[in-house]
Amino acid sequence: MKSCYRRKWFGRLSRVLLLILLLSVSLAGCGERAQQTVLEESSDETDGGGQLTEYISGIPMDENAAVVTVSVADVYEEPDVKSLRVTQVLCNQPVRVISNDNGWARVRTISGTTGWIKSKFITDDISSISGRVYIYRIVVTSREKTVYSRPGSGATMVNAYMGAEFYAFNNSDDAYEVFLPGNRTGWLKGSGIIRIDPPNDPIPVTNASDFASTALKFKGTSFMLNGLTLLGIDAPGLVYISARINGINVPITLEGQLKTGVEIPLEKVRTGDLVFLSAPGDNGEDEISCVGISIDGSNYIYAGRKTGYVAIGELYRENPDGMAVTARRIFD
Known part of the structure; x- marks a missing residue:
C-alpha cells in the first residue's frame, strides 16, 4: 500500500512540475515577444544610464529638448540677427538646445544644422509632441x-x-x-x-510626379537664402521641403544633395530628378551653384538667387543662375 501511494504521489508531483515548467516557458516566450514588439514599434534608444530616450526626427526628448512656438523662426550663424541665416525651423518642430546666451539659444535642428535662435521662439514644454496620448x-x-x-x-x-x-x-x-x-x-x-496613422510612422513615400507637383506650388515665391517657406525659399530648401513631405529625406545643403540619389546623364532626365546648375564662382572657375527639380524632362523648377524667385528653367538653356550640367535621381 505504501509503495502504491508513493508512486501515485510521485506521479502527481511529476505532472505538477511539468505543468509549471511548460507555463514558465510559455510566459518567457510571451515576454520576449512583447518586448520585441515594443522595441520594433518605438523610436526610443537606450542612453548610457540604461534609460530609454524617445527620439523625434532625430532629436532626443530629454531635458535639452524644445519645440518651436511660432509659425517659422530664423536660425542664425551667430546670436545676432545681422549674422547669416543658416536655416529656418517651423512651428512645433523639435530642436536640441546646446547652450543659452543672453536671450539666445544655440540649437541643433532636425536637418542637422546648428545655429542660434531667439529663446522667445522656443519652449522647453514639449508636451505638444511627446508624453501625451496621440492618435x-x-x-x-x-x-x-x-x-x-x-x-x-x-x-x-x-x-x-x-x-x-x-x-x-x-x-x-x-x-x-x-x-x-x-x-x-x-x-x-x-x-x-x-x-x-499610427502617429510615429514615417511619412509615406509618394512618387517623382508628386514631388515635382509639390515644388510647383512654390512657383513665384521670392528667393530667400536658407529659407524654407512661401515667405522666401532657396534652391536646396525647395528640394528639401518638397522631398520631405513626399517621404524622402534629403540633406538640406546643396553639397549634400549633390551626393544623394543616383547620378544620371542629362539626356536621361525625367520628372522628379534633381538638376544641378553650374556657373562661374568667385575665382572665375565653374562650380555647382544651384539645384532644380525636373517637372517634365525638359524643364525644371528652381529658386534662383540671381533670378530672384522660384522660376521655370529649360534644361538645355542657360539662365542667370547657370547651366544644367548634371542630374541625380532620388525617386525610383
Whole structure:
C-alpha cells in the first residue's frame, strides 16, 4: 500500500512540475515577444544610464529638448540677427538646445544644422509632441495652412507652413484637434494635410510626379537664402521641403544633395530628378551653384538667387543662375 501511494504521489508531483515548467516557458516566450514588439514599434534608444530616450526626427526628448512656438523662426550663424541665416525651423518642430546666451539659444535642428535662435521662439514644454496620448500625426502639405480654434473656423491659432507637423488627439470627420506649443490646442481641417496613422510612422513615400507637383506650388515665391517657406525659399530648401513631405529625406545643403540619389546623364532626365546648375564662382572657375527639380524632362523648377524667385528653367538653356550640367535621381 505504501509503495502504491508513493508512486501515485510521485506521479502527481511529476505532472505538477511539468505543468509549471511548460507555463514558465510559455510566459518567457510571451515576454520576449512583447518586448520585441515594443522595441520594433518605438523610436526610443537606450542612453548610457540604461534609460530609454524617445527620439523625434532625430532629436532626443530629454531635458535639452524644445519645440518651436511660432509659425517659422530664423536660425542664425551667430546670436545676432545681422549674422547669416543658416536655416529656418517651423512651428512645433523639435530642436536640441546646446547652450543659452543672453536671450539666445544655440540649437541643433532636425536637418542637422546648428545655429542660434531667439529663446522667445522656443519652449522647453514639449508636451505638444511627446508624453501625451496621440492618435494621429498631421503633416501640412499645402504652402500654408491655418490652425483654427474651432473645427470650422474660429480664431487663428497659428499659420502653419508646408512641412509643419502636429499630433492629433481628437477628430470630427476631416477636422483634427491637435496639440500646439504652449499647452494650447487647435483644429486643422480639409485639404492640404495628410494623416499619419499610427502617429510615429514615417511619412509615406509618394512618387517623382508628386514631388515635382509639390515644388510647383512654390512657383513665384521670392528667393530667400536658407529659407524654407512661401515667405522666401532657396534652391536646396525647395528640394528639401518638397522631398520631405513626399517621404524622402534629403540633406538640406546643396553639397549634400549633390551626393544623394543616383547620378544620371542629362539626356536621361525625367520628372522628379534633381538638376544641378553650374556657373562661374568667385575665382572665375565653374562650380555647382544651384539645384532644380525636373517637372517634365525638359524643364525644371528652381529658386534662383540671381533670378530672384522660384522660376521655370529649360534644361538645355542657360539662365542667370547657370547651366544644367548634371542630374541625380532620388525617386525610383
